[in-house]
Amino acid sequence: MxxxxxxxxxxxxxxxxxxxxxxxxxxxxxxxxxPPDWLRDRLTARLADLGRYPSADDEHAARAAVAARHGRSPDEVLLLAGAAEGFAMLPRLTPRLAAVIHPSFTEPELALREADVPVTRVILDRPYTLDPTLVPEDADLVVLGNPTNPTSVLHAARTIQALRRPGRLIVVDEAFADAVVERAPSGLADEPESLARLSAPDVIVFRSLTKTWALAGLRCGYALGAPEVLARLAHGRPHWPLGTLQLEAIIATAEPAAxxxxxxxxxxxxxxxxxxxxxxxxxxxxxxxxxxxxxxxxxxxxxxxxxxxxxxxxxxxxxxxxxxxxxxxxxxxxxxxxxxxxxxxxxxxxxxx
Structure with a gap:
């Protein structure tokens, strides 16, 4: 194309x-x-708090809950009004050339193009297997989904990591990662091939609460990455970017029972x-x-x-x-x-x- x-x-x-x-x-x-009844009850219980601004305590609690869920530190968590907000932030990373792996969710490419970031499409042929050698060496930002929307393909974590290069950032859209399991000798292994637990200076993972928890109307998600990279993403963001109910939903769905x-x-x-x-x-x-x-x-x-x-x-x-x-x-x-x-x-x- x-x-x-x-x-x-x-x-x-x-x-x-x-x-x-x-x-x-x-x-x-x-x-x-x-959302399930228990989650609706959690959100309903916070309605009486809507006359107050979202508290710093709630924001800290949400980051801590997400960090504990993925084995990260709270400063490696950026709370988002849906993963789509994170894609809209990508131009703040000021890439010289962004490579977007397709077929995949189109919001990242749209956000980059609207900010006049040069974009090259890396279009995978069926069976849509990721080949790191297809990505131009001069691309300093690479964006892909895992599992990928709409192909339902799950790329191996080691193959994604093979995309890493000095001076390059890798963005992995894991909006559907919590809906993936695989059978292992010990039983069911959840979230196979996810990089959410990888603490690396050059890998950013976006997660969404929209799909599994039926929260499309509330807009909840988060990014996982190095603190300095997350700070670049969040630069210029308004105060109180997430509301009280969004923060409560993030806390609730990160708990072990959820x-x-x-x-x-x-x-x-x-x-x-x-x-x-x-x-x-x-x-x-x-x-x-x-x-x-x-x-x-x-x-x-x-x-x-x-x-x-x-x-x-x-x-x-x-x-x-x-x-x-x-x-x-x-x-x-x-x-x-x-x-x-x-x-x-x-x-x-x-x-x-």
Whole structure:
């Protein structure tokens, strides 16, 4: 794709615009319609505090909770109003040349381009395996997702670390890392290939609470990295960047009981994903595997028409041609439970034949 052909509207497109009210939503990767009851209770209990400004104690408590969750120090944590805020901060790192690994989430590239940062796209061909040698040596900022949206590919941590060079920063979008588990001899290993516990001067990890905890409307996330790099990201930020409820949500979801719950959720997603792959493949759809995230990348002849036919039947799926490297035949679907997948399969049977 030629650099001068970049369409900002395509980079800005997100799945939420596909799902109109009343539709069965396979377009957005949020798990559930609302946070779990215990989390809602925690947030409700803080409503009486909204007449006061967010406190420094809450901010410190949130950073400490995140640090403990990932084995880091509090000064290696930058709290964010969603991981998207972190992507908007990337131009403050003043890279000379940014390399963005695609297909992947497009907000980082959009933020860099809007700040007139030179960007080169490193587009991976199927099976979308990361090859560090494809990244230009003069790129001093490299951005990638792990697991990657929308391919559901999980890159090996050692391969990501092979991108490291003197004078280069690596940014890893781990928005879906807490939804990934793998089977190990000792049982289920959570968050495989994550770099969240890596204390390094040149690696920044973005995390989101949006997906697992159904908090898209509250905007919560954080960055993990070297204190001096996080300070560059946060330079010029307004006072009280996060509200009381955001801070409470970050504290609550970093606690050990919540981490254990997210691990159980990830195990359930893995079961649902395997069943969903089998059913979609039985219809003759091309489902990209192996898949590790809470979503699947599909390819179908005339996928754009299929998406419209599904929408006419009240089911929203995500167009995937807005991701660099993919085309009109590509679609992304969120992993859902059996009852919802039954409805999707029925609609696909009607739309495909």
């Amino acid at each position: 030629l650099e001068d052909s970049v369409d900002p509207a395509m980079l800005r497109h997100h799945g939420d615009v596909e799902a109109r009210p009343g539709m069965l939503d396979f377009a957005v990767n949020v798990q559930g319609l609302a 981490v254990a719950e997210s691990r159980r959720c990830a195990a359930r997603i893995a079961v649902d994903r395997a069943a969903m792959i089998e059913r979609l493949a039985a219809l003759g759809l091309d489902v990209h595997t192996p898949a590790t995230g809470p979503f699947l990348l599909l390819r179908a002849p005339d996928g754009a028409l299929l998406r419209k036919r599904l929408a006419d039947r009240g089911i929203a799926v995500r167009r995937a041609d807005t991701f660099p490297g993919l085309g009109h035949d590509h679609l992304r679907v969120a992993v859902r439970g059996a009852a919802e997948v039954d409805r999707l399969i029925d609609a696909l049977n009607a739309a495909l034949w």
